[in-house]
Amino acid sequence: xxxxxxxxxxxxxxxxxxxxxxxxxxxxxxxxxxxxxxxxxxxxxxxxxxxxxxxxxxxxxxxxxxxxxxxxxxxxxxxxxxxxxxxxxxxxxxxxxxxxxxxxxxxxxxxxxxxxxxxxxxxxxxxxxxxxxxxxxxxxxxxxxxxxxxxxxxxxxxxxxxxxxxxxxxxxxxxxxxxxxxxxxxxxxxxxxxxxxxxxxxxxxxxxxxxxxxxxx
Numbered sequence: 001x002x003x004x005x006x007x008x009x010x011x012x013x014x015x016x017x018x019x020x021x022x023x024x025x026x027x028x029x030x031x032x033x034x035x036x037x038x039x040x041x042x043x044x045x046x047x048x049x050x051x052x053x054x055x056x057x058x059x060x061x062x063x064x065x066x067x068x069x070x071x072x073x074x075x076x077x078x079x080x081x082x083x084x085x086x087x088x089x090x091x092x093x094x095x096x097x098x099x100x101x102x103x104x105x106x107x108x109x110x111x112x113x114x115x116x117x118x119x120x121x122x123x124x125x126x127x128x129x130x131x132x133x134x135x136x137x138x139x140x141x142x143x144x145x146x147x148x149x150x151x152x153x154x155x156x157x158x159x160x161x162x163x164x165x166x167x168x169x170x171x172x173x174x175x176x177x178x179x180x181x182x183x184x185x186x187x188x189x190x191x192x193x194x195x196x197x198x199x200x201x202x203x204x205x206x207x208x209x210x211x212x213x214x215x216x217x
Contacts (some may be wrong), residue, residue: 009140012027026045027039044076054094071104108129
């Protein structure tokens with residue numbers, strides 16, 4: 001992940017870190033040696049007063065400690081029906097500090113607006129928050145796409161669909177055909193067959209570039 005230098009950078013980076021645009025979520029990002037490490041997303045906490053504070057948040061912080069976190073970036077994507085964003089972030093900050101993990105940034109996002117709960121400047125972070133930036137035009141998006149990473153999915157369902165098996169994978173005839181051409185890893189002919197396969201792929205790519213694919217099938 002590229003260097004994050006502002007809350008805008010963090011807001012743009014999180015969808016790339018977890019693969020989609022989160023909602024109703026709590027996201028923790030591990031910082032180690034001034035570098036972004038693991039990012040973890042959980043559903044926005046649904047906790048009773050008896051459960052609320054310590055054990056559930058300590059369980060989240062444990063994963064960062066296991067990664068050797070020295071600091072953390074925290075973002076609460078608060079459901080529109082909830083007003084406890086600051087309380088949730090405060091509970092999480094308490095758990096992080098108790099584990100000697102420094103809270104480097106803590107952002108609250110609600111109703112399409114964001115603000116840092118660590119910022120006391122009301123001109124910078126007014127109580128009503130600022131409108132969420134469009135990440136597609138951000139420096140973070142530009143750098144991530146330039147490195148070959150796709151734009152994040154709109155939501156979790158889109159991410160799940162992208163890794164779901166194709167209908168062909170459950171086709172019995174297709175599976176049998178694949179099994180028919182399977183080569184035993186211990187076969188002495190495996191190197192020759194791998195070489196033939198590589199040549200075939202190169203030939204296919206060359207024909208595609210030449211524009212002949214699909215014309216002689």
